[in-house]
Amino acid sequence: MAYSDLRDFIAALEKHKELKRISFEVDPVLEITEFADRAVKNGGPALLFEKPKGSKVPVLINSFASRRRMELALEVDSVEKVARRISEYLELRMPEGLIGKLKMLPMLAEVGAFFPKTVSSGPCKEIIRRDNFSLDEYPILKCWPGDAGRFITLPMVFSKNPDTGKRNCGCYRLQVFDGRTTGMHWQTHKQGAEHHRRMRKEGKSRMDVAVAIGADPATMYSAILPLPPDLDEMMIAGFLRGKPVEMVKCETSDLEVPANAEIVLEGYLELGEQRREGPFGDHTGFYSLADDYPVFHLACITQRKHPIYATTIVGPPPMEDFYMGQAIERIFLPLMRLQLPEIRDIHMPAEGIFHNLILVSIRKSYPLHARKVMHAIWGLGQAMFSKVIVVVDEDVDVQNVSEVAWKALNNIDPERDIQFVLGPVDSLDHSSRLPNYGSKMGIDATRKWKEEGFTRPWPDVIRMSEDVKQRVAELWKKAGLPDAPP
Numbered sequence: 001m002a003y004s005d006l007r008d009f010i011a012a013l014e015k016h017k018e019l020k021r022i023s024f025e026v027d028p029v030l031e032i033t034e035f036a037d038r039a040v041k042n043g044g045p046a047l048l049f050e051k052p053k054g055s056k057v058p059v060l061i062n063s064f065a066s067r068r069r070m071e072l073a074l075e076v077d078s079v080e081k082v083a084r085r086i087s088e089y090l091e092l093r094m095p096e097g098l099i100g101k102l103k104m105l106p107m108l109a110e111v112g113a114f115f116p117k118t119v120s121s122g123p124c125k126e127i128i129r130r131d132n133f134s135l136d137e138y139p140i141l142k143c144w145p146g147d148a149g150r151f152i153t154l155p156m157v158f159s160k161n162p163d164t165g166k167r168n169c170g171c172y173r174l175q176v177f178d179g180r181t182t183g184m185h186w187q188t189h190k191q192g193a194e195h196h197r198r199m200r201k202e203g204k205s206r207m208d209v210a211v212a213i214g215a216d217p218a219t220m221y222s223a224i225l226p227l228p229p230d231l232d233e234m235m236i237a238g239f240l241r242g243k244p245v246e247m248v249k250c251e252t253s254d255l256e257v258p259a260n261a262e263i264v265l266e267g268y269l270e271l272g273e274q275r276r277e278g279p280f281g282d283h284t285g286f287y288s289l290a291d292d293y294p295v296f297h298l299a300c301i302t303q304r305k306h307p308i309y310a311t312t313i314v315g316p317p318p319m320e321d322f323y324m325g326q327a328i329e330r331i332f333l334p335l336m337r338l339q340l341p342e343i344r345d346i347h348m349p350a351e352g353i354f355h356n357l358i359l360v361s362i363r364k365s366y367p368l369h370a371r372k373v374m375h376a377i378w379g380l381g382q383a384m385f386s387k388v389i390v391v392v393d394e395d396v397d398v399q400n401v402s403e404v405a406w407k408a409l410n411n412i413d414p415e416r417d418i419q420f421v422l423g424p425v426d427s428l429d430h431s432s433r434l435p436n437y438g439s440k441m442g443i444d445a446t447r448k449w450k451e452e453g454f455t456r457p458w459p460d461v462i463r464m465s466e467d468v469k470q471r472v473a474e475l476w477k478k479a480g481l482p483d484a485p486p
């Protein structure tokens with residue numbers, strides 16, 4: 001049963017003992033961060049601050065901040081289930097024969113059933129504030145001591161591609177400049193920034209944007225998914241929750257927002273206007289540098305009578321976004337394998353902040369196969385940001401970072417097996433020589449073949465023989481030694 005909204009999800013978290021209410025006053029300036037940081041790093045629950053200092057609106061944080069909570073958010077007992085559902089759809093795309101095609105019909109009908117639905121009103125319109133409103137009334141966090149101000153950190157930012165009319169929804173932070181203006185931190189590679197560029201080129205003077213805060217978890221989660229341009233996040237959200245997302249038209253523009261949202265900020269950008277944004281304590285664990293970004297002017301706020309403000313913090317890993325990203329790693333594997341079937345598994349360890357380190361295992365079939373896979377990943381959507389890619393053979397478990405380090409470091413002749421390339425890098429990379437311009441490293445840690453010019457013998461990994469292992473398992477017990485898994 002799909003969650004109807006954020007509160008429905010909160011109730012589920014509470015039922016599963018995954019939520020703690022905090023009924024005394026806590027300051028959204030730094031204090032909530034310290035609570036959330038400690039909680040996520042100690043396996044603590046989601047937190048609902050009922051009395052944030054200076055606001056009547058409660059704050060929800062860490063609602064996705066564990067494997068279990070991601071499963072609850074997506075209503076599965078393991079996120080691999082989502083991956084399997086996607087695989088089933090992909091397999092059914094090209095059925096063989098009449099029976100296959102007939103079998104596909106109900107699936108197709110089901111796909112249609114995921115498309116967002118426009119409705120005439122919804123809870124996000126309980127209060128419409130055209131004149132008398134200010135962001136100061138909301139418990140927006142100042143996350144870290146060196147931050148330039150308060151930041152809305154978990155928004156769903158809606159815009160339209162002016163050429164195709166297609167909607168995009170991305171999660172881009174908004175720095176509060178004053179009660180009615182914020183920054184719009186969509187990085188240059190993201191879809192919102194692309195819409196903005198196109199509108200400027202067409203000589204438009206204004207761009208409508210709508211920002212929804214707090215909704216059912218699948219809808220919120222869809223805003224961070226690295227989807228291809230023009231693929232509607234709301235459709236994917238419908239697929240994830242198994243029920244269409246209901247969308248309602250904005251008061252001041254033609255954009256639509258989820259009807260179940262807690263708070264909606266409607267407004268526009270003056271094209272050409274930019275303002276210094278940041279610094280901001282970012283998910284790299286460092287402060288991202290201040291830079292110029294567009295300015296979002298609020299025209300109207302619509303909201304529930306008693307809204308809940310959903311937010312997150314990022315910072316030294318692992319944080320809530322690690323768990324959101326980990327689910328992406330699992331969910332997108334079947335899609336990646338559609339183009340690169342040789343990939344067995346991928347893993348992005350927390351310390352690599354997603355794009356800094358990707359471990360990939362492949363079934364190697366031809367000389368320099370590992371190089372082909374690296375280049376393909378650098379050409380694949382937001383995986384283009386991958387700073388270091390380590391490719392290993394399929395017998396290496398990439399989920400086990402210590403096994404990868406051990407085998408990869410043994411297997412490489414660095415001069416031969418490491419490749420540097422230039423390419424676009426994540427806007428948050430503070431080490432690149434220019435913003436968005438830098439290099440990447442591919443490490444081919446697979447066994448080298450004679451067809452690759454390697455003529456020496458390649459040794460086997462050391463393993464004890466099975467019969468000895470079994471015999472010693474018995475003798476181990478006999479000796480009264482403490483349990484030790486083989």
Ligand SMILES: Cc1cc2nc3c(=O)[nH]c(=O)nc-3n(C[C@H](O)[C@H](O)[C@H](O)COP(=O)(O)O)c2cc1C
Nearest residue numbers: 170171172173185186187190191192224225226321
């Ligand atoms: C908590 C959180 C905050 C994020 N903040 C930003 C941001 O400020 N700017 C940005 O460009 N991407 C940010 N992202 C990443 C984007 O949401 C992500 O790249 C998404 O796929 C972009 O969607 P798009 O492809 O539709 O542009 C953030 C992700 C998370 C999980």
Ligand SMILES: [Mn+2]
Nearest residue numbers: 168169191227
């Ligand atoms: Mn998108």
